[in-house]
Amino acid sequence: MSKILSLTLSPENAAFDDSINNHICKELNSSDIEPSQWKILKKSIDARKKEVKIQLRIEIFEKEIKEKLKIEKHYKDVSNSEEVIIIGSGPAGLFAALTLLERGKKPIIFERGKDVRSRRRDIAAINKNHIVNPESNYCFGEGGAGTYSDGKLYTRSKKRGSIIDILETLVFHGAKEDILIEAQPHIGTNKLPKIIANIRETILSHGGEIHFDTKVVDFIIESNTIKGVVLQNNDKVLAKNTILATGHSARDIFKLLDKKSIEIKNKPFAMGIRIEHPQGLIDQIQYSCSERGPYLPPASYKLVTQTNNRGVYSFCMCPGGFIVPAATNSGEIVVNGMSPSKRDSVFSNSGIVVEVKEEDLTPYEKYGELKGLFYQMALEKSMCKITPVLQVAPAQRMVDFINRKISNKLNKTSYQPGILSQPLHEILPESIAHSLSNSFKVFGKKMKGYLTNEANIIGLESRTSSPLSIPRDNETLQHIRIKKLYPCGEGAGYAGGIVSAAIDGKKVAEKI
Numbered sequence: 310m311s312k313i314l315s316l317t318l319s320p321e322n323a324a325f326d327d328s329i330n331n332h333i334c335k336e337l338n339s340s341d342i343e344p345s346q347w348k349i350l351k352k353s354i355d356a357r358k359k360e361v362k363i364q365l366r367i368e369i370f371e372k373e374i375k376e377k378l379k380i381e382k383h384y385k386d387v388s389n390s391e392e393v394i395i396i397g398s399g400p401a402g403l404f405a406a407l408t409l410l411e412r413g414k415k416p417i418i419f420e421r422g423k424d425v426r427s428r429r430r431d432i433a434a435i436n437k438n439h440i441v442n443p444e445s446n447y448c449f450g451e452g453g454a455g456t457y458s459d460g461k462l463y464t465r466s467k468k469r470g471s472i473i474d475i476l477e478t479l480v481f482h483g484a485k486e487d488i489l490i491e492a493q494p495h496i497g498t499n500k501l502p503k504i505i506a507n508i509r510e511t512i513l514s515h516g517g518e519i520h521f522d523t524k525v526v527d528f529i530i531e532s533n534t535i536k537g538v539v540l541q542n543n544d545k546v547l548a549k550n551t552i553l554a555t556g557h558s559a560r561d562i563f564k565l566l567d568k569k570s571i572e573i574k575n576k577p578f579a580m581g582i583r584i585e586h587p588q589g590l591i592d593q594i595q596y597s598c599s600e601r602g603p604y605l606p607p608a609s610y611k612l613v614t615q616t617n618n619r620g621v622y623s624f625c626m627c628p629g630g631f632i633v634p635a636a637t638n639s640g641e642i643v644v645n646g647m648s649p650s651k652r653d654s655v656f657s658n659s660g661i662v663v664e665v666k667e668e669d670l671t672p673y674e675k676y677g678e679l680k681g682l683f684y685q686m687a688l689e690k691s692m693c694k695i696t697p698v699l700q701v702a703p704a705q706r707m708v709d710f711i712n713r714k715i716s717n718k719l720n721k722t723s724y725q726p727g728i729l730s731q732p733l734h735e736i737l738p739e740s741i742a743h744s745l746s747n748s749f750k751v752f753g754k755k756m757k758g759y760l761t762n763e764a765n766i767i768g769l770e771s772r773t774s775s776p777l778s779i780p781r782d783n784e785t786l787q788h789i790r791i792k793k794l795y796p797c798g799e800g801a802g803y804a805g806g807i808v809s810a811a812i813d814g815k816k817v818a819e820k821i
């Protein structure tokens with residue numbers, strides 16, 4: 310028999326088992342409860358009032374619990390089982406592979422990029438030398454866009470059971486158990502590569518295959534059924550089922566699908582900028598304090614508004630993080646954000662993006678369903694044209710942007726390739742610039758102090774979600790026309806983040 314108790318404590322009291330235990334004893338009017346008798350089920354921060362509180366949901370047992378957590382996974386040896394091709398080793402591809410191992414099928418993963426360790430060198434080259442390797446970068450390589458990401462694991466998905474399963478699988482492969490109880494779980498970019506490498510080890514040791522530096526360049530299709538794929542060295546690989554999990558930056562795959570008249574669909578997406586404030590300022594605003602102190606994590610925020618008939622919202626907020634160059638080709642500038650597990654940088658960043666409307670795409674109509682993709686590409690290129698050094702990003706101070714004034718000085722930034730003062734209010738399309746400007750004023754009212762020249766805005770945040778979807782049958786999850794082809798994850802339009810991509814990969818693998 311166990312009892313559930315909810316406690317609201319100060320950050321300091323919630324930081325130590327002994328003080329939590331004292332509060333449990335007080336609450337239950339008992340003096341003989343030990344820390345070994347309870348476990349925290351959920352932990353969240355309540356910063357709505359002036360005094361910030363930590364809310365804990367705790368399960369208390371009558372006796373000592375020997376193992377507070379035991380996660381078991383049952384992966385089968387699939388060395389001689391039926392093969393399933395998986396294109397892409399992002400969260401969708403990897404979780405599809407793990408699910409196939411559980412169900413006794415052999416995953417054969419083709420990944421255009423490198424393993425996590427070799428990929429690190431290419432990422433350093435983007436930051437230091439401004440060289441973008443089109444096959445190995447922040448988006449491409451083992452673990453996909455999820456590896457050198459922030460590792461925030463919150464999702465809008467309501468599928469509680471599936472979310473827990475993904476989180477437990479990550480813990481099984483080395484993530485800290487905290488992610489199971491935190492209301493806003495986060496792994497951190499420094500911890501993710503090891504977890505991804507452990508997942509690789511599980512796949513290989515159970516008989517699956519992973520081929521790095523191996524790009525899929527064509528599909529083998531007969532009688533509206535996919536029979537296999539063609540690799541860049543012209544090798545052909547056949548299998549009964551193919552999972553397409555190439556993410557939203559694999560533009561060559563979208564173009565290939567379009568060329569082969571395999572149905573794809575233009576879909577709503579959003580673009581904007583990344584904004585960077587001093588973390589101390591965000592802490593002060595969110596925690597109503599002059600200093601955060603040692604017991605609270607760096608504060609985050611979530612902002613949303615509607616202006617000029619467009620949704621504008623914050624996206625992928627990274628407290629104590631860095632802005633990173635996430636382009637997949639030279640000649641384009643794309644920024645994104647990440648943070649290490651401790652979130653200890655002095656900066657806070659977040660994407661602020663504006664809904665793209667059909668009317669914005671009128672000049673791109675000739676590209677058919679690819680029109681959103683071409684609009685996205687044009688904007689990324691326009692950012693690059695104006696800076697003399699590749700990957701140096703255009704930037705402006707926040708109030709200057711609203712006042713349509715070039716910044717004569719920029720604030721310090723975490724963006725390693727560097728920033729250059731540019732009139733973003735002119736460079737961005739008016740639809741985006743105007744909506745951003747209006748929404749900054751609204752956000753400044755919602756969060757007093759947010760609208761400030763202490764913040765830089767940096768262009769371009771363009772890869773928040775896929776501009777395309779690859780339609781599939783709701784029941785079979787196969788492509789609506791091409792049988793045995795399972796589009797999944799973010800690139801296919803069924804996910805928006807690590808956890809939802811992983812859930813979708815699992816779902817298609819279960820269907821197979």
Ligand SMILES: Cc1cc2nc3c(=O)[nH]c(=O)nc-3n(C[C@H](O)[C@H](O)[C@H](O)COP(=O)(O)OP(=O)(O)OC[C@H]3O[C@@H](n4cnc5c(N)ncnc54)[C@H](O)[C@@H]3O)c2cc1C
Nearest residue numbers: 397399401421453454458459460461525556798799806807
């Ligand atoms: C810097 C950054 C930070 C982020 N932070 C977060 C975060 O904190 N939380 C969160 O939830 N999400 C975050 N995201 C988004 C998240 O990473 C993606 O939503 C998620 O990775 C999508 O998973 P996926 O498997 O669908 O695709 P991807 O992760 O994009 O994986 C696709 C894979 O397919 C490979 N591929 C593409 N084309 C081919 C081909 N032709 N042949 C072979 N392989 C191919 C690619 O190399 C890639 O590895 C971040 C993204 C970035 C870039």
